[in-house]
Amino acid sequence: LSGMPSDALLFLSSKRKSILVPWDLTMAKVMATADSVIPFNNFNRQTEKALREIASSLNLAPAAKVEVSRRTPYPVFLTYKKELKGLTVVCRKHGIDARVEHGRAIKDADEIARYRTIAGITNELIDLLEENVRSGLLKTETDVALFIEAEGRKRGCEGTGFGTLAAGPQRSFGIHAFPPYTAGAFATQGLSILDFGLQYEGYTSDVTLTFAREPLSDLQETMLSLVQKAHDLAISTIKKGVKAISVGAAVDDFFRDAGKTMPHNLGHGIGLEAHEAPSLRNRDDNTWILAPGMIFTDEPGLYDEAAGGCRLEDDILLSNSGVEVLTKARIIRL
Amino acid sequence: LSGMPSDALLFLSSKRKSILVPWDLTMAKVMATADSVIPFNNFNRQTEKALREIASSLNLAPAAKVEVSRRTPYPVFLTYKKELKGLTVVCRKHGIDARVEHGRAIKDADEIARYRTIAGITNELIDLLEENVRSGLLKTETDVALFIEAEGRKRGCEGTGFGTLAAGPQRSFGIHAFPPYTAGAFATQGLSILDFGLQYEGYTSDVTLTFAREPLSDLQETMLSLVQKAHDLAISTIKKGVKAISVGAAVDDFFRDAGKTMPHNLGHGIGLEAHEAPSLRNRDDNTWILAPGMIFTDEPGLYDEAAGGCRLEDDILLSNSGVEVLTKARIIRL
Numbered sequence: 019l020s021g022m023p024s025d026a027l028l029f030l031s032s033k034r035k036s037i038l039v040p041w042d043l044t045m046a047k048v049m050a051t052a053d054s055v056i057p058f059n060n061f062n063r064q065t066e067k068a069l070r071e072i073a074s075s076l077n078l079a080p081a082a083k084v085e086v087s088r089r090t091p092y093p094v095f096l097t098y099k100k101e102l103k104g105l106t107v108v109c110r111k112h113g114i115d116a117r118v119e120h121g122r123a124i125k126d127a128d129e130i131a132r133y134r135t136i137a138g139i140t141n142e143l144i145d146l147l148e149e150n151v152r153s154g155l156l157k158t159e160t161d162v163a164l165f166i167e168a169e170g171r172k173r174g175c176e177g178t179g180f181g182t183l184a185a186g187p188q189r190s191f192g193i194h195a196f197p198p199y200t201a202g203a204f205a206t207q208g209l210s211i212l213d214f215g216l217q218y219e220g221y222t223s224d225v226t227l228t229f230a231r232e233p234l235s236d237l238q239e240t241m242l243s244l245v246q247k248a249h250d251l252a253i254s255t256i257k258k259g260v261k262a263i264s265v266g267a268a269v270d271d272f273f274r275d276a277g278k279t280m281p282h283n284l285g286h287g288i289g290l291e292a293h294e295a296p297s298l299r300n301r302d303d304n305t306w307i308l309a310p311g312m313i314f315t316d317e318p319g320l321y322d323e324a325a326g327g328c329r330l331e332d333d334i335l336l337s338n339s340g341v342e343v344l345t346k347a348r349i350i351r352l
Numbered sequence: 353l354s355g356m357p358s359d360a361l362l363f364l365s366s367k368r369k370s371i372l373v374p375w376d377l378t379m380a381k382v383m384a385t386a387d388s389v390i391p392f393n394n395f396n397r398q399t400e401k402a403l404r405e406i407a408s409s410l411n412l413a414p415a416a417k418v419e420v421s422r423r424t425p426y427p428v429f430l431t432y433k434k435e436l437k438g439l440t441v442v443c444r445k446h447g448i449d450a451r452v453e454h455g456r457a458i459k460d461a462d463e464i465a466r467y468r469t470i471a472g473i474t475n476e477l478i479d480l481l482e483e484n485v486r487s488g489l490l491k492t493e494t495d496v497a498l499f500i501e502a503e504g505r506k507r508g509c510e511g512t513g514f515g516t517l518a519a520g521p522q523r524s525f526g527i528h529a530f531p532p533y534t535a536g537a538f539a540t541q542g543l544s545i546l547d548f549g550l551q552y553e554g555y556t557s558d559v560t561l562t563f564a565r566e567p568l569s570d571l572q573e574t575m576l577s578l579v580q581k582a583h584d585l586a587i588s589t590i591k592k593g594v595k596a597i598s599v600g601a602a603v604d605d606f607f608r609d610a611g612k613t614m615p616h617n618l619g620h621g622i623g624l625e626a627h628e629a630p631s632l633r634n635r636d637d638n639t640w641i642l643a644p645g646m647i648f649t650d651e652p653g654l655y656d657e658a659a660g661g662c663r664l665e666d667d668i669l670l671s672n673s674g675v676e677v678l679t680k681a682r683i684i685r686l
Contacts, residue, residue: 023530176531196357
């Protein structure tokens, strides 16, 4: 909303005035836009003091509504209520955050164009990763993770959109490997997972490749086959007007019929953050309806303590002309 | 508390029973310890459902207290209250989180021994970074950041404790550079900042070096000199029983007398997270008293849009025998 990349408070009034209160005034001068910028130091670095004094400076009407983010912790909310006597402090599940969330869920033409660029760089890296793992140039989890960090930045990315997960066969049983990557071997015999995203002009991609080095067990072959089918099944059910929950449910049902369980949600929106709306989760409270302009992941996965894990994640754009798979993630057989 | 490295709910009863509800059951089997482990899938991936059913399974007395973390958002707290009818749901600023925070602020003998190991690896990397920047082997922000990622893991670290900030002279004006590091030049003429930490067995170090390549302007020389003096001043004021706020205030006063302002707090505890208690911030609500076993940063910094930034950050252990500077961060002149 302001262009400020680091910690700051942002106040927006219904009269369309914006006030930014940054920790880092120098950064704000260089990067942020707001009607006025007041250093956090002016309020003795106290959020409550900033809130009280800025509310006062805005000459709000008695009992005027001041809404704070739905992420506000309960004890902090009580402090705000106390500090803003005479005003009505509001913190709603479906308030201002939900409006921002809905706005961000539908990408406009500029954002979609940017996503084509991000997907292009991501796909270029996917090809290079396959090539360099095949050739033996990239041997360890650290090798592949740092290759992405370096090559992404060379192509103008700010960095990775979240911590890269690179898990060789011994560690791919985890949805999110811990540690995220190590000095250990990658893409040796069995299943290895590589989950990464590139951040470009604020927006992030999010893809997962599975590297499968033969010989594989029957269970590993079954997992690869089911995950590929689930991935394609999801794409075939994505349409404008479809309930997002039903896409997640279709994949959960498919795995259940095969005697398997996927331990995570099928997908999530991507944007300025790696996890945005809409969610494809198969859960009653998921009320999202798929609509043109949405960009989200399709990432079925199966995991086994002994056989390791397999996940295949692509970024999907739903447009008026249909479904477009922006990225070229794949199961890579070695 | 459980050893689980990824997302999970943890329930602790006053009868010393622990129940872990992980997203990733396989990871929990491998890494976590708890009296019982129930997959989140069993509750349809709904936190409220897990809370309700587990509270029920514990046969709590009517109106028994159930405390949730002080980080719980206000609307989520309302949901919990609604779901846990017949029980007393509590969310306090100075409740269970504060007890954990206080426990974590004082490191025991094992934790201190671990920190000596972490500091040793960190110091080894500081020396290598100086050597390789001097020799011209590490030329870009990406070079230094990825050198840390690779060399830390080779020495058994899980990774970096937070995203490394490497900012060459054009970008060091920011407290936290954005992007954190780029393909651009590092340690060319002027002031460059390198802020990093290594995570080892869960715990993280946190140091900042400033690389100053001559010729420097008078303002840059003044900033370097003031930051070094502020760093040393802080160490001279750290003693058992001293108020943490007074250490921060001493440095803020020192800079103010020199006509400068430091735009951030002087330091913070380190541990399982990069920012822990105690804080050295110069703010009325900082009630921490320095005590043996505390490990925290001393990180004065000054920033200027044109001249760039300078920060010097070490990790300090306060023990019964006095102050020990664990790390060897420094201003490196080139």
